[in-house]
Amino acid sequence: MALLELCRISHHFSGVRALGGVDLAIEPGSVHGLIGPNGAGKTTIFNVITGIVRADAGEVLFKGRPVGGLSSVARARLGIQRLFQTTQLFATLTVDQHFQLVGGHDRGWSQRLELNPWLGLRPPELSFGIARQVELALVLSRPCDLLLLDEPAAGLTGEERQRMASLLRTVRDSGTTIILVEHDLDWTLKLVDRMTVLDRGRVIADGRPLAVAGDPAVRAAYLGEEPDGLKGLREESR
Ligand SMILES: Nc1ncnc2c1ncn2[C@@H]1O[C@H](COP(=O)(O)OP(=O)(O)OP(=O)(O)O)[C@@H](O)[C@H]1O
Ligand SMILES: [Mg+2]
Structure with missing residues (x-):
């Protein structure tokens, strides 16, 4: 089916x-x-x-x-989840706070994507490529x-x-x-x-x-x- x-x-x-x-x-x-x-x-x-x-x-x-x-x-x-064309991250939250406040329970993807070095940074401090991966890991945490x-x-x-x-x-x-x-x-x-x-x-x-x-x-x-x-x-x- x-x-x-x-x-x-x-x-x-x-x-x-x-x-x-x-x-x-x-x-x-x-x-x-x-x-x-x-x-x-x-x-x-x-x-x-x-x-x-x-x-x-x-x-x-x-x-x-x-x-x-x-x-x-x-x-x-x-x-059913979605990743938008433009970034939906909050400029004032760190990556870690995103996972705590807007992410789901599963942080497996953030580990698999090796996002640990970026957890303390905010979106304006990330490259576009890393920001995209953060968004993907957030979506996949639900x-x-x-x-x-x-x-x-x-x-x-x-x-x-x-x-x-x-x-x-x-x-x-x-x-x-x-x-x-x-x-x-x-x-x-x-x-x-x-x-x-x-x-x-x-x-x-x-x-x-x-x-x-x-x-x-x-x-x-x-x-x-x-x-x-x-x-x-x-x-x-x-
Ligand atoms: N909110 C809206 N109000 C009026 N017309 C709309 C609206 N959204 C889309 N359209 C029209 O509907 C048609 C399909 O648009 P859609 O955005 O789905 O195309 P698309 O394939 O995503 O195009 P693109 O590759 O440019 O993103 C277009 O003619 C567009 O102008
Ligand atoms: Mg379109």
């Missing part, structure tokens, strides 16, 4: 269609990429899944149970079966991106399913197990990353160019 299912989800903002009947199934234990041009509806889907936006039509099922009527807080308690990530690699250096990719594989292998919105196709293609492409509020392709990236409709949505990441993967698989 899929961990999360969206069935015929539609949503309009002031009469303008953001989502037009989206079906999406997320397999447990996968990293699922959600990609598409600007305005395709990716963030709106995250908002529908977390309950920030109530869809006009359609159903959201989590672990087989409809959650469309639940608040964001209730959905988080069921294990019950987290499904993690939604909005561009987790944006703004990171090359080395930090590598570390983030291997970190997300470790998170997946520990039992947390991930949906990843990302603009860097190269990075995404190497990381995800499945991929869905949205364009103007509709799903235009869905499946294994290599097949999806080679799909003519996907290439057309990306201005007819073969994504760089696809070329790289082809060369590696030779």
